[in-house]
Amino acid sequence: MNRSHALLDPPALLDPAAAQQPDWPDPCALRDVVGELAAQPQLVSPRECDRLLARLASVAAGEAFLLQGGDCAETFAGATPETIERKVRILHQMAEILAANMNLPVVTVGRIAGQYGKPRSSATETKDGTVLPSYRGDAVNGTDFTAEARTPDPRRLLRAYRTAADTLVRLRELTGNVTLVREEFFTSHEALLLPYEVGLSRTDALTDRRFGTSGHMLWIGERTRKLDGAHVEFAAGICNPIGVKLGPTADPADVLTLIDRLDPDRQPGRLTLITRMGAGKIRDVLPPLVEKVTASAGSVAWVCDPMHGNTFSSPNGYKTRRFDDVLDEIVGFFEVHRALGTHPGGLHLELTGEAVTECVGGNPAVTMESLSRCYETACDPRLNRDQALELAVAVGYLARTAEGTAVS
Numbered sequence: 001m002n003r004s005h006a007l008l009d010p011p012a013l014l015d016p017a018a019a020q021q022p023d024w025p026d027p028c029a030l031r032d033v034v035g036e037l038a039a040q041p042q043l044v045s046p047r048e049c050d051r052l053l054a055r056l057a058s059v060a061a062g063e064a065f066l067l068q069g070g071d072c073a074e075t076f077a078g079a080t081p082e083t084i085e086r087k088v089r090i091l092h093q094m095a096e097i098l099a100a101n102m103n104l105p106v107v108t109v110g111r112i113a114g115q116y117g118k119p120r121s122s123a124t125e126t127k128d129g130t131v132l133p134s135y136r137g138d139a140v141n142g143t144d145f146t147a148e149a150r151t152p153d154p155r156r157l158l159r160a161y162r163t164a165a166d167t168l169v170r171l172r173e174l175t176g177n178v179t180l181v182r183e184e185f186f187t188s189h190e191a192l193l194l195p196y197e198v199g200l201s202r203t204d205a206l207t208d209r210r211f212g213t214s215g216h217m218l219w220i221g222e223r224t225r226k227l228d229g230a231h232v233e234f235a236a237g238i239c240n241p242i243g244v245k246l247g248p249t250a251d252p253a254d255v256l257t258l259i260d261r262l263d264p265d266r267q268p269g270r271l272t273l274i275t276r277m278g279a280g281k282i283r284d285v286l287p288p289l290v291e292k293v294t295a296s297a298g299s300v301a302w303v304c305d306p307m308h309g310n311t312f313s314s315p316n317g318y319k320t321r322r323f324d325d326v327l328d329e330i331v332g333f334f335e336v337h338r339a340l341g342t343h344p345g346g347l348h349l350e351l352t353g354e355a356v357t358e359c360v361g362g363n364p365a366v367t368m369e370s371l372s373r374c375y376e377t378a379c380d381p382r383l384n385r386d387q388a389l390e391l392a393v394a395v396g397y398l399a400r401t402a403e404g405t406a407v408s
């Protein structure tokens with residue numbers, strides 16, 4: 001899968017047709033930044049990416065379970081040693097609970113060390129009559145509602161690189177200490193900002209294969225998975241494990257075409273399909289998709305993102321999600337895969353190790369009224385530590401009952 005790509009030529013970086021790219025004010029400055037990124041050391045190695053690919057092949061084969069999670073939008077300020085440790089610790093605890101209950105190895109992948117770019121529903125945000133560019137992640141602009149903060153600044157891509165590098169140092173320290181966390185911990189993020197991803201792509205001297213070295217697993221979002229789009233083109237040209245988010249309008253025939261483009265050799269572990277249908281829709285829309293994909297491309301891993309199809313605004317104006325909807329989408333995911341004889345291969349979650357109040361429900365319950373107490377996310381609402389643990393226990397129980405081995 002070592003192809004030459006028009007996208008790797010600098011002019012194509014500014015392809016106006018690429019979806020969800022910021023309106024960078026200075027194309028020359030952007031080009032300089034891509035050059036600087038290209039001169040930096042890789043963040044992750046091809047060997048590590050291959051190792052994750054092998055683990056995901058086990059997931060696709062029904063012999064392992066994927067736990068992928070972290071912030072919706074990592075922030076530079078949030079990348080402290082303490083928050084990183086708490087995030088890794090909660091993922092580790094969840095993985096232990098899931099592994100014990102499922103009797104399967106759990107592959108742990110953070111949404112971490114690169115999740116600094118966000119697609120948005122609207123390019124602009126309006127407050128009191130003032131219209132500014134939407135916040136698109138710390139790699140692009142700032143959250144403050146001022147023209148200065150919201151103007152995309154390509155130098156932020158370099159800060160994203162440095163923050164990811166620092167985060168990886170911390171992760172490697174933590175995972176070296178096996179009494180704290182699982183020995184293996186991988187990184188992932190949405191491959192959204194093409195100048196960043198292209199700038200950090202490298203050809204492996206040993207194997208002559210091309211890799212995105214910004215993270216081990218890269219995924220294509222629901223808003224950027226157009227078959228002939230720049231993001232699919234980029235992902236087709238690298239050898240990392242690739243995820244694709246699939247929402248309720250995903251057309252099975254299009255998904256088969258995507259599989260042909262991204263995984264023509266049907267390499268187990270290469271492709272993870274991350275469905276994010278919504279609790280009310282998953283039982284209707286997932287079965288035909290799984291059936292069609294299984295019939296012609298059985299090698300994919302199926303993973304449930306129970307967050308992005310269940311977002312709504314609370315009466316007091318907070319973007320939130322109900323714990324019960326999140327769990328119900330997972331229950332639906334297990335039901336569908338159990339009925340079709342396919343493997344419910346994992347979870348993709350937005351969560352944090354902090355005691356935030358962003359999603360409602362759980363025990364102790366966050367209420368609509370208490371959302372304002374500690375609502376800190378830069379983009380989507382995350383499960384807090386208690387909610388994340390409660391979810392792991394509930395999913396563990398679900399998996400055991402699915403196997404008919406639950407004890408009352």
Ligand SMILES: O=C[C@H](O)[C@H](O)COP(=O)(O)O
Nearest residue numbers: 072118119120121122379380
């Ligand atoms: O994960 C991120 C969000 O779902 C995405 O950025 C869209 O959010 P928005 O509808 O607030 O723009």
Ligand SMILES: C=C(OP(=O)(O)O)C(=O)O
Nearest residue numbers: 072221222223245276308
């Ligand atoms: C934007 C995201 O998801 P999706 O592409 O599924 O909407 C996300 O994972 O934060």
Ligand SMILES: [Mn+2]
Nearest residue numbers: 072350379380
């Ligand atoms: Mn999100």
